[in-house]
Amino acid sequence: MRFQCLVCLLLASLAYGQAAQPAPAAIDKAPEVKVRPDDPVITMNGFCAGPAQQGKACQTVITRAQFEKLTEALQPGMSLSLRLNVANSYARNLRMSAAAEKRGLDKTPAFEEEMRFARMQLLAQDLSHALQADASNITDAELEDYYKKNESSYEQATVARIFVPRAKQIVPAREEHEDTGSADAQSAVTPKADEEAQQKAAEDAMTKVAADLRARAVNGEDPDKLQIEAYTEAGIPRTTSNTKMEKVRRATLPLRHETVMDLKSGEVSEVLSDPGGAHFIYKMISKETLALEDVKTEIRTVISSQRYRDSMKSFQGEVVFSDAYFNPPVKPATPPHQNRSGKRKKPPVQDDEDHD
Numbered sequence: 012m013r014f015q016c017l018v019c020l021l022l023a024s025l026a027y028g029q030a031a032q033p034a035p036a037a038i039d040k041a042p043e044v045k046v047r048p049d050d051p052v053i054t055m056n057g058f059c060a061g062p063a064q065q066g067k068a069c070q071t072v073i074t075r076a077q078f079e080k081l082t083e084a085l086q087p088g089m090s091l092s093l094r095l096n097v098a099n100s101y102a103r104n105l106r107m108s109a110a111a112e113k114r115g116l117d118k119t120p121a122f123e124e125e126m127r128f129a130r131m132q133l134l135a136q137d138l139s140h141a142l143q144a145d146a147s148n149i150t151d152a153e154l155e156d157y158y159k160k161n162e163s164s165y166e167q168a169t170v171a172r173i174f175v176p177r178a179k180q181i182v183p184a185r186e187e188h189e190d191t192g193s194a195d196a197q198s199a200v201t202p203k204a205d206e207e208a209q210q211k212a213a214e215d216a217m218t219k220v221a222a223d224l225r226a227r228a229v230n231g232e233d234p235d236k237l238q239i240e241a242y243t244e245a246g247i248p249r250t251t252s253n254t255k256m257e258k259v260r261r262a263t264l265p266l267r268h269e270t271v272m273d274l275k276s277g278e279v280s281e282v283l284s285d286p287g288g289a290h291f292i293y294k295m296i297s298k299e300t301l302a303l304e305d306v307k308t309e310i311r312t313v314i315s316s317q318r319y320r321d322s323m324k325s326f327q328g329e330v331v332f333s334d335a336y337f338n339p340p341v342k343p344a345t346p347p348h349q350n351r352s353g354k355r356k357k358p359p360v361q362d363d364e365d366h367d
Contacts, residue, residue: 048076053098060109071105139323146318147311154310158303164261165306166272168298171234171254173241175221177288178213180246214288220244221282221290228279228294237292255296271295 046052053073060071082089082097089097116122158165224237234254242249261269271280274295283291 046075049074052078053102055102058106142322143319146315149311149314154307157310157314165301166298167301168259168272169257169296170259171294171296172256173224173234173238173254173292175217175241175290176245179216181209181213217245225282225292228292234294
């Protein structure tokens with residue numbers, strides 16, 4: 012946006028030499044004082060831009076109207092605390108830019124390039140701002156049409172979700188054999204050799220538990236009770252559990268779980284398994300469709316964002332960058348000198364003095 016670039020240009024010097032100022036919270040909460048458009052808001056004593064007006068009596072005054080013309084260009088509705096930051100930078104930059112002009116720095120080729128690039132960047136960001144404004148111009152008819160076409164996205168549900176861990180906790184086998192012979196040593200190694208088999212058996216066991224809990228949920232058993240049993244079967248003691256989830260929408264569910272929103276009240280989902288191996292069982296408690304008035308702001312944001320992205324695609328054409336310039340090949344390190352025998356030679360030692 013326009014503000015990002017202009018703030019870089021105007022506030023870059025805030026990092027150094029900034030005068031002490033009140034905390035932002037104190038500024039923003041200050042009582043409102045009526046300041047007329049022609050009243051001064053920045054007064055710079057002892058400074059005048061014109062060389063004929065220098066001296067102690069010289070004074071530069073910036074009125075409210077003049078200053079707010081700048082702040083509105085930078086960021087409409089700028090906060091009071093940020094305005095003070097801009098004022099500090101503006102006053103300092105006025106002095107510094109006047110001194111730079113005396114040195115002729117505004118006549119250098121480098122300054123011309125800086126201005127050319129700054130102008131290009133500002134125009135690009137002003138265009139971005141205009142495109143965002145265009146994208147936000149959405150009629151009520153367009154909002155209603157989008158709502159009707161995507162009504163399922165605005166369903167909101169209360170569900171119970173049962174989480175079934177991937178596998179039972181595996182208790183390491185005790186080593187009851189001492190390394191007194193090859194047979195005993197082999198027995199001690201056996202648990203490690205069977206680790207993968209044990210892990211698979213532990214996962215298969217919880218897969219069966221998930222299927223059993225799902226069947227019991229269909230028969231009307233309490234999801235909270237079933238959740239506790241799921242943890243118990245996995246070797247994770249749990250005495251209380253709350254499976255209830257409210258205000259659930261398709262966009263808030265994992266992609267693999269979105270079909271839950273197709274359930275009717277009282278229905279139980281199939282066992283949904285994630286790539287990580289955990290299992291989930293959902294029971295639909297209640298479901299409603301949010302009214303258009305409740306989601307207008309959300310829909311407006313979605314449409315506006317999509318329109319803006321579409322408008323920016325025309326400026327994202329193919330660009331070819333020279334690898335020879337931007338990614339030049341790295342020169343290989345010079346190999347050490349070798350003599351005919353293949354042994355490395357020591358580098359010659361130079362004397363401190365030159366010899367003919």
